[in-house]
Amino acid sequence: MNRDNFLRDREVAIIAYAEVPNQRRSGKTPYEFCADVMALLLERTGLKPDQVDGLATMMPTAEAGNTFYSNMLTDTLGLQPRWLQLSDIGGCAPLGNVARAAAAILTGQCEVAMCLASDSTGTTGVGHRHLGGYRSELMETSGFQGPPVVFGLLSSAYDQKYGLDLTALGRLAVAQRNGAVANENALENFRKPITVDDYLNSRMIAHPVRLLDCVMRCDGGSGLIVTSTERARKMGVKHMVHPVAYAEITNFDPANGTPDITETGFSVVGPEVFAKAGLSVDDIDMFQPYDDFLIAVMLQLEQIGFCKRGEGGAYLNATDISPGGKLPVNTGGGQISAGQPGLGGGGVNLTEGVRQLFGEAGARQVPNARNALVTGLGVIPYARNWGSSTCMILEKA
Amino acid sequence: MSDKKTEAKPRPAPRPTVTSAPFWDAAKQGKLVLQYDRKAGKYQYWPRPIGIHSGTQNLEWREASGRGKLYAWSEVYVPARGFEDVAPYVVAAVDLDEGVRMFARLVNVDPATLKGGQRLRVKWETVGEDGRMFVFEPEG
Numbered sequence: 001m002n003r004d005n006f007l008r009d010r011e012v013a014i015i016a017y018a019e020v021p022n023q024r025r026s027g028k029t030p031y032e033f034c035a036d037v038m039a040l041l042l043e044r045t046g047l048k049p050d051q052v053d054g055l056a057t058m059m060p061t062a063e064a065g066n067t068f069y070s071n072m073l074t075d076t077l078g079l080q081p082r083w084l085q086l087s088d089i090g091g092c093a094p095l096g097n098v099a100r101a102a103a104a105i106l107t108g109q110c111e112v113a114m115c116l117a118s119d120s121t122g123t124t125g126v127g128h129r130h131l132g133g134y135r136s137e138l139m140e141t142s143g144f145q146g147p148p149v150v151f152g153l154l155s156s157a158y159d160q161k162y163g164l165d166l167t168a169l170g171r172l173a174v175a176q177r178n179g180a181v182a183n184e185n186a187l188e189n190f191r192k193p194i195t196v197d198d199y200l201n202s203r204m205i206a207h208p209v210r211l212l213d214c215v216m217r218c219d220g221g222s223g224l225i226v227t228s229t230e231r232a233r234k235m236g237v238k239h240m241v242h243p244v245a246y247a248e249i250t251n252f253d254p255a256n257g258t259p260d261i262t263e264t265g266f267s268v269v270g271p272e273v274f275a276k277a278g279l280s281v282d283d284i285d286m287f288q289p290y291d292d293f294l295i296a297v298m299l300q301l302e303q304i305g306f307c308k309r310g311e312g313g314a315y316l317n318a319t320d321i322s323p324g325g326k327l328p329v330n331t332g333g334g335q336i337s338a339g340q341p342g343l344g345g346g347g348v349n350l351t352e353g354v355r356q357l358f359g360e361a362g363a364r365q366v367p368n369a370r371n372a373l374v375t376g377l378g379v380i381p382y383a384r385n386w387g388s389s390t391c392m393i394l395e396k397a
Numbered sequence: 398m399s400d401k402k403t404e405a406k407p408r409p410a411p412r413p414t415v416t417s418a419p420f421w422d423a424a425k426q427g428k429l430v431l432q433y434d435r436k437a438g439k440y441q442y443w444p445r446p447i448g449i450h451s452g453t454q455n456l457e458w459r460e461a462s463g464r465g466k467l468y469a470w471s472e473v474y475v476p477a478r479g480f481e482d483v484a485p486y487v488v489a490a491v492d493l494d495e496g497v498r499m500f501a502r503l504v505n506v507d508p509a510t511l512k513g514g515q516r517l518r519v520k521w522e523t524v525g526e527d528g529r530m531f532v533f534e535p536e537g
Binding site for chain 1: 408409410411412413414417439440441442443448450468469471472473474475476477478479480483486488489490492496497498499500501502508513517526531532534
């Protein structure tokens with residue numbers, strides 16, 4: 001295995017994806033969504049349950065407090081994995097699990113890994129959780145409840161340093177919404193176009209964060225089958241996508257007591273993933289960034305290197321980010337316009353990248369797409385930027 | 398019973414840990430205290446069970462100046478539980494003179510005239526029976 005980039009030799013392949021339509025309040029559990037996704041994955045690959053010897057999933061908010069979740073999931077699904085992974089790196093978990101599954105496959109711990117992501121926060125809400133540490137003790141006691149407030153502060157810091165271009169964010173909102181209109185898995189009430197004015201006039205939540213800056217929590221699930229390229233060839237699969245480079249960082253810059261919160265872990269993992277892949281931003285055919293708030297997408301464009309610091313707004317104003325454009329961005333609507341199935345939300349961006357590279361994106365297909373940059377972003381820390389940042393480059397075989 | 402909708406919900410009370418208990422005990426006296434890492438010679442906040450600058454547990458509590466400057470802020474229109482009575486309200490990231498950043502609510506401010514870097518000082522509000530909570534206001 002190559003230690004500089006364990007994915008370099010393309011020995012691992014994603015051979016199937018599945019996603020169920022996002023729903024606002026389904027009444028279903030994360031287990032039920034995982035079952036829906038697994039049935040689709042087995043149907044699409046011809047695999048039998050006893051041929052799946054690896055399982056990776058994430059901690060759903062709806063199951064918070066169940067410390068036996070992944071084990072119960074194996075029992076629910078009738079799987080007997082020899083490698084089992086539960087990831088809790090917030091929204092980064094679905095993408096992080098592809099890298100973890102690849103490492104497990106390359107080290108012989110399993111051969112066929114199913115990566116599942118699901119949650120039901122539309123049904124359960126998030127109020128049933130007990131968040132220890134700073135969240136309940138030092139944030140909720142000061143009137144900080146929920147991500148929009150912290151993203152309001154991030155927007156304030158950005159605005160003071162660079163100036164916040166609301167029209168550019170509105171253009172991003174419009175482009176992503178167009179993706180949702182063409183995405184049959186997007187939340188039903190988001191499948192109609194919006195305008196920049198709709199964005200600007202949407203209700204203020206935590207200044208300057210508006211309603212249309214934010215994701216909507218919902219229920220849903222998605223998943224992938226990851227295996228060795230050798231096994232995939234033996235199976236005679238129709239489509240293969242290789243993860244070719246991955247970088248991850250958690251708790252960026254912890255020693256800095258008063259950091260610039262507009263700087264994030266993407267300033268590390270963005271350049272790193274390109275160095276590992278031997279590519280530059282100009283080689284990227286589409287960008288499927290984790291999007292809980294619009295400004296997070298703009299910051300990623302800057303810190304990964306598509307443009308300079310403070311130029312994200314100008315970049316969005318000058319660049320065609322539609323499926324036929326220079327850099328297609330969140331072509332299926334992203335989470336902001338397709339819905340955020342809780343902590344499985346990263347699967348929305350990831351699945352769209354794989355779907356595009358399989359050439360199955362229908363009306364929103366990116367023409368001649370060879371690769372995709374997919375990211376994850378997770379967890380809100382105390383008085384700093386987000387907790388985990390991940391980047392992966394996917395390449396069509 | 399009064400109409401449930403008009404009842405003010407109680408402010409959430411902190412549940413101190415073994416580590417943070419001295420912070421909240423000091424708060425009851427109207428004192429803001431911070432952990433000082435004696436090995437590294439640096440302050441840290443929020444209260445943690447280890448010194449993040451030195452990796453040792455050579456920590457002591459020191460009273461802070463309670464003064465600092467405004468780093469970032471947001472006017473909150475959808476209030477957190479227990480803050481319905483003051484909405485819309487302003488929250489902020491405040492950089493203390495000791496080199497640490499705190500999240501706090503701002504009082505006695507007009508959000509339209511706030512400026513990054515402006516001086517702030519701590520102020521104490523009474524919460525519930527005997528609790529006290531820090532907020533910040535412009536330095537007089």
